[in-house]
Amino acid sequence: METANVNRSHWSSRWAFILVTAGSAIGLGNIWKFPYMTGTNGGSAFVLVYLLCIVSIGLPLLMAETMLGRRGQGNPVAAMGAVAREAGLGRYWKIIGLIGVTGALLILSFYSVVAGWILEYTLRATSGFDGITKESAAAGFAGLLADPLRLIAWHSLFMVMTVFVVARGVTGGIEQANKIMMPALFAIVLGLIGYGMVTADMPAAIRFMFHFDVSAITREVVFSAMGHSFFTLSLGMGAIMAYGSYLDKGTSIVRTCFYVAIADTAIALLAGLAIFAIVFAKGLAPASGPGLILQTLPIAFSQMPGGSVVGPLFFLLVVFAAWTSSISLLEPFVALLIERFSFSRKRAAWATGGAVWLLGIAVALSFNEWSEVKLFGLGIFDLLDSLTTKIMMPLSGLLIAVFAGWMMQRRHVEDEIALGGKGFALWRTTLRYVSPIAIVAIFLHVIGAVG
């Protein structure tokens, strides 16, 4: 395209793109959210629907969003402007990019606070959680939430870690960080699985997640699984579009996205198995909710042989996963400041990070000092979570499906998604019909229009 900026950074290889995009996708969503949602949504029923959603909505959209980034060759707002122009459409399609870059920052503000909890637990885990009980585990978590300064300190550290990487650039920072952390993350997951097979109850975990009890699938299970398939693949928030814009023309979008989806799904399933193997071996409750890895696992770590090594390793794994994801949440807006407003990368990263940090302080305070501050009946944390994951992500995903499926010229799409014959037809049909219908259905459910 004539608007392509030849000076844009590019990932150094196809594998680098797979690694960074998997780094974005694999995060708290896989290791914290997926296991607890599986636990509270009846285990295997949730897993089954989640797998179907990844294949039928997640993967097609992942390919579409990557395609828009690469075709548009710019930050999400500029990229959408460029592809809309190419399709002979107005500038208003830039709204997709705008929802993306702002939504990503809103997500980052609370993601960083939750990542801060994990930093705290990594530290606590090094002392082995000696003598912890069910009650003291719950009190320990509640105590953390009630302590604004501690929450803010960890959140600040995590934001500095995130900004530090993004400030160093696309290949020198983001790619480099992922090249170190992602292999480490895979190694730790495999180590934990090995540990689970030897000392914990892996058969019980496998039964819980994979006996595929179709009768346990409820409407709620379907909707939670659909929403989660979006979140876990980092869809609709400009992150994938920004990363796609640094992808070489010659690289296959189909193949790379396929690997990313497989890696993301594999880590979620393996993390789930490792966690439930420990939960069942210790007779703990799988359905304990968001506190699953923070309140349940410490009890297990305190009782198991080698717990003071396995515990910190486990939480370190979660820190790495969260870190590589938050990098991808910061990058889209930073790219916008650099390209649109001529910021230096350093200034753009620190300025954006500073703004997100401030908002994150409000999130941290919403657990204690400001717990009474409510809008639409929701506290600040829940409000930001709901606004982004329940409204902005589906909306942007829908617009992406409509744009890539219906608005773009077919030959331009074929040019990017070099997937011959039946494969292309299958992808395009899914994108045009299945994804939009499914997203509208989730949306109607979320706003309460349908049960």
Ligand code: TRP
């Ligand atoms: N996918 C990440 C996770 O599972 C979170 C994440 C990173 C994200 N970038 C995103 C979610 C962009 C939505 C949009 O934890």
